[in-house]
Amino acid sequence: MSDYASLNAAQLKELQTELLEKYNTYKQEGLKLDMSRGKPSPEQLNLSNGMLDVLTSNGTLKAADGTDVRNYGGLDGLPEAKDFFSQVLEVKPEEIIIGGNSSLNLMHDTIARAMLLGVYGSNAPWGKLPAVKFLCPSPGYDRHFSICELFGIEMIVVDMKADGPDMDHIEKLVKEDEAIKGIWCVPKYSNPDGITYSDEVVERFAKMETKADDFRIFWDDAYTVHHLTDEPDRLKNILAACKAAGNADRVFMFTSTSKISFAGSGIGVFASSVNNVNFIKKQLAMQTIGSDKINQLRHVRFFKNIENLKLHMKKQAEIIKPKFDTVLSKLESELGGKNIASWFKPNGGYFISLNTLDGCAKAVVQMAKDAGVTLTGAGATYPYGNDPKDRNIRIAPTYPSLEELEKAMEILCLCVQLVSIEKKLSEQAVR
Numbered sequence: 001m002s003d004y005a006s007l008n009a010a011q012l013k014e015l016q017t018e019l020l021e022k023y024n025t026y027k028q029e030g031l032k033l034d035m036s037r038g039k040p041s042p043e044q045l046n047l048s049n050g051m052l053d054v055l056t057s058n059g060t061l062k063a064a065d066g067t068d069v070r071n072y073g074g075l076d077g078l079p080e081a082k083d084f085f086s087q088v089l090e091v092k093p094e095e096i097i098i099g100g101n102s103s104l105n106l107m108h109d110t111i112a113r114a115m116l117l118g119v120y121g122s123n124a125p126w127g128k129l130p131a132v133k134f135l136c137p138s139p140g141y142d143r144h145f146s147i148c149e150l151f152g153i154e155m156i157v158v159d160m161k162a163d164g165p166d167m168d169h170i171e172k173l174v175k176e177d178e179a180i181k182g183i184w185c186v187p188k189y190s191n192p193d194g195i196t197y198s199d200e201v202v203e204r205f206a207k208m209e210t211k212a213d214d215f216r217i218f219w220d221d222a223y224t225v226h227h228l229t230d231e232p233d234r235l236k237n238i239l240a241a242c243k244a245a246g247n248a249d250r251v252f253m254f255t256s257t258s259k260i261s262f263a264g265s266g267i268g269v270f271a272s273s274v275n276n277v278n279f280i281k282k283q284l285a286m287q288t289i290g291s292d293k294i295n296q297l298r299h300v301r302f303f304k305n306i307e308n309l310k311l312h313m314k315k316q317a318e319i320i321k322p323k324f325d326t327v328l329s330k331l332e333s334e335l336g337g338k339n340i341a342s343w344f345k346p347n348g349g350y351f352i353s354l355n356t357l358d359g360c361a362k363a364v365v366q367m368a369k370d371a372g373v374t375l376t377g378a379g380a381t382y383p384y385g386n387d388p389k390d391r392n393i394r395i396a397p398t399y400p401s402l403e404e405l406e407k408a409m410e411i412l413c414l415c416v417q418l419v420s421i422e423k424k425l426s427e428q429a430v431r
């Protein structure tokens with residue numbers, strides 16, 4: 001396990017020949033391994049199968065307030081669903097809107113409405129302004145960035161630090177530029193780094209001075225209960241912090257059960273101040289009579305209470321923790337001490353973020369693809385698909401089996417080593 005920086009050209013070439021031989025053997029196997037998207041595995045989905053018959057086996061199809069869930073009504077969700085998710089997000093039920101099957105859908109529509117109609121307190125719809133800009137802590141979630149691209153919102157990269165985004169940079173930018181209307185945040189077990197924002201970061205978000213009066217934080221708490229250890233990260237409540245700072249309307253919170261129950265058939269949830277909730281409900285009423293109450297009722301009846309939800313998430317963790325451990329131990333055994341890559345060890349969430357040497361990520365992802373291992377495209381974790389250092393690779397360990405994952409990681413680590421050797425050799429040739 002030697003530091004590549006200490007190897008001369010002859011040693012690097014020798015290593016290259018040895019590793020290439022291994023790589024070519026894998027290539028001939030015609031593998032098809034996919035680590036590109038954070039999808040739950042079939043075993044995880046099986047944990048929620050009971051939800052499919054909880055309604056038929058559980059008597060009445062009426063909600064607690066007598067609503068017949070088979071019929072129209074209930075714009076912002078069933079009372080018991082609002083109550084349940086208010087506990088998940090630690091807000092009040094009246095601060096909740098239960099959406100459809102996807103939080104991404106809620107985020108997209110929230111931006112679309114802001115562009116067309118403005119948000120509570122806007123002087124004009126955002127889309128009528130000469131420019132709209134969003135801050136994008138990066139690496140981040142590619143689909144957030146795609147929404148901005150779709151609506152022509154200019155994205156500004158902000159670096160991620162060990163305890164959240166670079167707040168010095170954010171505070172400076174939002175104080176000076178009126179066109180900056182929002183920021184994307186995945187505050188807990190962030191996608192892809194697995195970082196949870198510190199209390200200080202949350203407080204600074206709540207208190208910071210913004211030039212735009214209608215600035216909004218898009219707080220995508222997608223992984224709020226997705227712990228991998230018995231000592232989960234704690235995230236300070238942003239809505240409470242915003243209220244305490246006199247900026248109660250600043251934050252839009254989102255979450256969903258996509259990685260709790262069924263991906264694509266879960267429940268998306270929005271939470272915010274009562275002002276924001278009422279403002280949005282008026283607009284929402286033109287779009288829908290209400291979301292799927294049958295799905296809401298079966299979720300609430302299946303999970304029953306927060307303690308039970310936590311137990312369910314422990315079962316999820318029992319399935320996926322060995323997969324995270326496999327990825328981490330392969331990274332350590334194959335790349336550790338070589339000074340060619342670094343990675344984060346998350347306490348929860350769905351991803352492991354790998355940083356190669358600068359300028360290597362694209363080549364690594366392509367080389368892995370050529371050997372049958374599909375990863376999220378290099379650059380996808382940055383706005384416009386452009387990772388300025390070309391070094392970040394997102395690993396999604398949950399879907400493949402353990403055996404597939406071991407093999408995929410061996411190939412990925414081979415690719416990282418081979419591309420790093422190539423880089424070192426060309427640097428040495430230049431010198």
Ligand code: PMP
Nearest residue numbers: 102103104141186191222256258
């Ligand atoms: N937010 C984040 C941070 C995610 O990683 C994902 C899924 N990969 C989503 C939102 C999508 O959630 P949903 O299925 O609720 O649309």
